[in-house]
Amino acid sequence: MSINLYEEIIRILEKSESPVRGKDLAKKLNVTDRTIRNYIKKINTREKLIRSSENGYYLLPRKSYDVNKPNTIYDFSSQDERVIFIIKKIVTSNNWLNLYDLADEMYISYSTIEKDLIKVRENIKKHKLSIKRTKGKIMLEGTEGNKRNLIKDIISSSNKISMDDLLSPLCDEVNVNMNKVKTIIVDTLKKYSIYANDYSLVNIFIHIIITIYRLKQDFPIQSCPFNDFTDFDVEKKCCMEIIEQISKEYNIIFNDNEKNQLTFLLISKTSSVDISKLTLENASSFIEKKYLDFTTELIKKINHYYYIDIEDNDFLLLFSLHLKNLIFRIRNNYYNINPISEDIILSNPLIYEISVFISEEIKSRFGCTLNKDEISFIVFHVGAIINRKKQLSQIIKAGLIYPSYYNCANTVLFQLNNSFSSDMEILNVYSIFENVPTDKYDLIINANPLGVLKEDIKIVNISPFVSNTDIKLIKKKIREIKINKRTATLKEHFGSFFDERLFERNHYFNSPEDMIRYMAQRFVDFRLADSSFVESVISRERMSATSFDNNVAIPHSIKVSTAKNCTYVIINDTPMHWGIYDVQIVILIGINENHRESFKKLYSSLLEALNNNEVIHKLSTCSSYTDFISILTSEIKY
Numbered sequence: 001m002s003i004n005l006y007e008e009i010i011r012i013l014e015k016s017e018s019p020v021r022g023k024d025l026a027k028k029l030n031v032t033d034r035t036i037r038n039y040i041k042k043i044n045t046r047e048k049l050i051r052s053s054e055n056g057y058y059l060l061p062r063k064s065y066d067v068n069k070p071n072t073i074y075d076f077s078s079q080d081e082r083v084i085f086i087i088k089k090i091v092t093s094n095n096w097l098n099l100y101d102l103a104d105e106m107y108i109s110y111s112t113i114e115k116d117l118i119k120v121r122e123n124i125k126k127h128k129l130s131i132k133r134t135k136g137k138i139m140l141e142g143t144e145g146n147k148r149n150l151i152k153d154i155i156s157s158s159n160k161i162s163m164d165d166l167l168s169p170l171c172d173e174v175n176v177n178m179n180k181v182k183t184i185i186v187d188t189l190k191k192y193s194i195y196a197n198d199y200s201l202v203n204i205f206i207h208i209i210i211t212i213y214r215l216k217q218d219f220p221i222q223s224c225p226f227n228d229f230t231d232f233d234v235e236k237k238c239c240m241e242i243i244e245q246i247s248k249e250y251n252i253i254f255n256d257n258e259k260n261q262l263t264f265l266l267i268s269k270t271s272s273v274d275i276s277k278l279t280l281e282n283a284s285s286f287i288e289k290k291y292l293d294f295t296t297e298l299i300k301k302i303n304h305y306y307y308i309d310i311e312d313n314d315f316l317l318l319f320s321l322h323l324k325n326l327i328f329r330i331r332n333n334y335y336n337i338n339p340i341s342e343d344i345i346l347s348n349p350l351i352y353e354i355s356v357f358i359s360e361e362i363k364s365r366f367g368c369t370l371n372k373d374e375i376s377f378i379v380f381h382v383g384a385i386i387n388r389k390k391q392l393s394q395i396i397k398a399g400l401i402y403p404s405y406y407n408c409a410n411t412v413l414f415q416l417n418n419s420f421s422s423d424m425e426i427l428n429v430y431s432i433f434e435n436v437p438t439d440k441y442d443l444i445i446n447a448n449p450l451g452v453l454k455e456d457i458k459i460v461n462i463s464p465f466v467s468n469t470d471i472k473l474i475k476k477k478i479r480e481i482k483i484n485k486r487t488a489t490l491k492e493h494f495g496s497f498f499d500e501r502l503f504e505r506n507h508y509f510n511s512p513e514d515m516i517r518y519m520a521q522r523f524v525d526f527r528l529a530d531s532s533f534v535e536s537v538i539s540r541e542r543m544s545a546t547s548f549d550n551n552v553a554i555p556h557s558i559k560v561s562t563a564k565n566c567t568y569v570i571i572n573d574t575p576m577h578w579g580i581y582d583v584q585i586v587i588l589i590g591i592n593e594n595h596r597e598s599f600k601k602l603y604s605s606l607l608e609a610l611n612n613n614e615v616i617h618k619l620s621t622c623s624s625y626t627d628f629i630s631i632l633t634s635e636i637k638y
Contacts, residue, residue: 005029005039010049010059019056022107037107044077052076052107076106083119084154084166090120091147092170092217096137124150144221145261148210155206163202167209174216176250181208184245192238193272200269203336207265208246215252224257226264226332234272239263268329271321278317291320291327294365298358305558306354307596308386315385322381323362330368336377349548349607351383356544357558358382372544396424396478398443402464403450404431412447415466416474423478442481445474497589501526502568503625512578516541516555519568519588529562529590536560537588545579551620552610553583562590569628571620584620585610 008029013020025036040050040057050057052075074081085106090097103113117138121131127150129142140147155166164178171178185204189196196204214220229236239262243254254262273286283292298319299311329335355378359370370378400416402409409429417426424443430436433453436444446453447464455461460477462470502522509515520534536557540546547553568588575582587606609632610616618631 005031006043009036009039009043013050013057013059016058019058021056022104025057033104034109037109040107057107074106076108079116079119082106082108082113082116083123086113086116086120087123087150087154088166090131090138090140091151093139094217094219096134096139099136099138123154127153143223144214144219145223147219148214148221151210152206155210156203163206167206170213171209174213174250176209176212176216178209180249181205181212181246184242184249188238188242188245189270191241192234193274194235194238194266194270195272195274196270203269204265207262208242211254211258211262212246212250212252215254215258216250220255221257221261224260224264226260226334229260229263229267232263232267235266235270236263239266264332264334268325268332268334271325273321275318275321278321280313280317283317283320287317287320287324291323292316294361295320295323298361301361302354302357305357305596306350308354310382310385312385312388315381319381322377326362326370326374326377327366327368330370330374335371336373348379348383351379351386352544354382354386355379360543375544395422396420396442396481397440398424398426398445399436399438399441400426400429401433401436401444401446401448402429402431403448408464412464412466416445419471420474420478424474442485443474443477497565497567498569498625498629499566500625502566503628504570505623506572507570508572508574508576512541512545512547512553512555512576512583513538515570515576515586516588519555519570519586522568523562523566523588523590527563528566529560533557533560533562533590545581547578547581547583548607549581550607550610550613551575551582551584551616552607553578553581553586554589554606555586556589556591561593564590564592565595566590569625571622571628573620585616 009025012025012028022033022036026033029036040052043049049060051060074085076082076085086102089102099113100110103110106113108116117131124130124140124142127142127146129140129146129150132139132141155163167178170176182205185201185208239259243259243262246252247254271286278286295316299316303309303311352375355375358378359375363369400409400413402412413426413429416424426445427441432448433444433446438444438458442458444453444459446459446461447466449464453459453461458481460473462473507518509518516537517534520529520537523529523533524531536559537555540558541555545553546555567590570586572584572586575584577583578586610619615631619628622628622631
């Protein structure tokens with residue numbers, strides 16, 4: 001690289017108060033655009049100094065590479081952000097776009113934009129859109145409704161660019177005040193006593209902003225399948241008032257299709273029920289009995305199949321209300337956009353597993369098939385109640401030793417219970433250690449200065465005047481106790497599930513289904529399951545692939561019991577494609593009807609232990625069953 005040219009590029013960018021376009025740099029330095037791109041790429045391989053944006057190149061601050069200059073929301077060094085930018089350009093244009101101009105606008109080569117277009121096609125395909133191409137030019141083809149869904153998907157699912165940053169350019173382009181639109185929506189919903197959670201409000205807001213933007217560009221929806229709003233008079237009136245205010249404010253006309261689309265959205269995203277006032281006593285006035293009955297049965301089935309108690313009035317009411325809107329959406333062929341990332345699903349495998357089970361129960365009862373996005377909403381409900389119950393079940397039982405001196409013990413008791421209300425409960429206070437029934441408690445807190453005890457896993461000594469240091473000591477001890485409890489339980493369950501006879505190395509199959517059939521049939525051959533087990537595991541796999549991003553798949557049956565808790569393990573040197581992931585380690589789990597609690601503990605804990613690349617590497621190279629168990633149990637960390 002020419003040192004002079006390197007210094008000149010840096011010097012020009014340092015002096016400029018705004019981003020500099022590649023063409024301008026090339027002209028000043030008497031070189032080609034391609035040369036500028038190559039030099040900047042080489043500069044950034046040494047040290048990330050220069051960022052490209054929609055407006056040109058600019059220098060990053062030396063000590064803070066994440067600072068963006070105004071009006072530069074896209075980082076064109078990132079393919080994900082280039083893909084979003086390309087989609088934005090083609091979806092907002094009614095004319096052919098020149099690929100060479102588009103590449104120049106992003107300061108990338110023509111070959112790079114060709115690679116980006118592959119990703120663009122993948123993104124738009126699920127919205128039934130395609131790219132028409134001729135002589136280096138492209139255009140987006142598809143219905144207006146699908147184009148709007150694509151815009152909504154980009155805005156809702158982008159992790160790197162904020163929603164406001166994506167919406168602001170649209171609003172600025174057609175002179176729309178976002179805050180004004182928000183106020184119209186919120187005030188009108190309130191006027192008609194229609195309630196929406198934060199996520200639903202955001203969805204309604206995005207829909208209306210996109211609608212205004214497209215209507216301002218003269219792209220109305222030409223058809224809408226939703227037109228029967230019998231029994232939804234309030235929602236319809238609310239929608240008409242929102243439309244009337246927006247039409248007046250921005251001088252646009254909503255045709256009947258636009259009106260029906262928004263009315264449907266309000267019905268599917270909102271409720272006439274103030275959930276803060278919803279009780280078991282008044283629930284039947286707002287939620288049909290069939291939904292309440294279904295959720296009640298569902299709670300019992302989850303307890304039976306997963307040994308998880310989610311019985312809770314809030315869950316019963318809120319999930320039944322969600323179910324009512326869910327069925328309405330799906331029967332009208334409308335689906336929500338996924339509100340949570342894949343990472344959250346992967347980090348909560350048991351919660352997702354239960355949500356998949358619920359989706360199948362909904363399909364069986366109501367004839368509605370849920371996609372992955374709708375299942376993700378169920379994850380919200382299931383995750384909330386399981387985590388709440390989990391916190392209650394993991395509370396440490398403690399005894400306090402405190403010298404008898406007026407009511408000081410009560411003061412300390414209140415202080416400690418208040419500090420550890422979600423982790424520990426002190427059940428009783430004793431004056432001396434000899435009076436403590438130690439087997440009754442997980443932890444003994446000794447605050448008697450005259451009788452300091454030898455500390456072990458369940459004893460901690462603190463000052464009679466509790467300090468921050470004492471709080472930290474107790475917190476550390478609680479964590480140690482929880483780790484020991486969970487580790488001991490998990491190792492016990494590992495031992496009961498695994499069997500040396502059901503362990504293989506390098507046994508390959510043409511497909512995941514072929515492998516599942518072989519492994520499940522081995523259970524049948526060993527008289528661990530009857531013949532229905534095979535199809536039951538296949539049926540569960542067809543609901544949603546049981547593979548994870550850690551090179552592991554854990555197929556299993558939900559409803560067919562095995563003679564005892566058992567697993568079949570196959571470890572292969574060469575990965576096979578399974579769902580959307582590549583898999584080397586396959587662990588088929590069989591659950592005995594009377595020991596389903598073990599599955600709950602094993603399933604989540606097994607994935608936690610396997611969520612480590614180093615562990616996966618060790619397991620994939622282990623040569624025996626003994627090594628496999630040794631590696632697995634030694635890597636249990638919390």
